Amino acid sequence: MPSIKQVQITFDCAEPERVARFWCEVLGYVVPPPPEGFATWDEFDRTLPPERQGAAYACVDPSGVGPRLFFQRVPEGKVVKNRVHLDVRVGTGLVGEERLAALEAECARLIPLGAVRLQLLRADGVNESCLVMQDVEGNEFCLD
Numbered sequence: 781m782p783s784i785k786q787v788q789i790t791f792d793c794a795e796p797e798r799v800a801r802f803w804c805e806v807l808g809y810v811v812p813p814p815p816e817g818f819a820t821w822d823e824f825d826r827t828l829p830p831e832r833q834g835a836a837y838a839c840v841d842p843s844g845v846g847p848r849l850f851f852q853r854v855p856e857g858k859v860v861k862n863r864v865h866l867d868v869r870v871g872t873g874l875v876g877e878e879r880l881a882a883l884e885a886e887c888a889r890l891i892p893l894g895a896v897r898l899q900l901l902r903a904d905g906v907n908e909s910c911l912v913m914q915d916v917e918g919n920e921f922c923l924d
Contacts, residue, residue, distance in 0.1 A: 788848045789866070793917050796837035796851035802916045803849055805893050806868060809839040858918050867910070867924040875908060883911045883923045890923075 793799045803809060811821065818824040825833050835853040840846075870886040871879040880900075887897055894916035903909045911923040 786847065788850050790850045790852060791919065792854040793851050793919075794853065794857065795834075795917070796853050797834065799915060799917055799919075800837040800839045800849065800851045802893055802895075804839045806890060806895075806915075807839075807841070807846065807849075809846070809849065810842045812838060812840050862920045865919070866921045868921060870923050871908065871910075872924075875903070879903075879909055883909065886923050887911055887913065 791799060800811070804811065814821045814824045818827075821837075828835075837851045839849050841848075868886070871882045874882050883900075887895075890913065891897065896914040896918075898912040898914060898920070901907070901910050901912060908924075912920060913923060914920055
């Protein structure tokens with residue numbers, strides 16, 4: 781049996797396009813082109829039944845290296861902490877004050893996009909510092 785080489789990360793959310801566009805900004809991802817025969821995603825969306833319009837959105841790594849992110853509308857809101865979250869690796873290889881500065885700079889960039897800063901977890905001798913945040917719908921992620 782062949783091994784799996786790619787994964788897609790799926791987010792349940794209330795507003796798929798809004799959350800997708802947030803993550804495009806965070807990660808430098810892009811919205812893939814619309815299906816063949818459609819000039820825009822809006823044009824494609826209008827061909828769907830009303831209950832499916834705006835129900836899903838995706839974004840991809842333009843380099844093709846990172847996983848595809850898929851956002852699907854669900855009726856229920858977020859109630860508890862995520863069991864899985866993204867670590868946005870902005871401090872790789874950095875330690876101490878240099879790492880904290882990189883985390884704070886990225887945090888400052890993301891807050892105007894709608895992110896919320898939750899908690900700075902300082903280095904503890906085992907793990908380096910990271911910054912816990914939430915996206916535009918309250919999904920936790922870490923600046924790591």
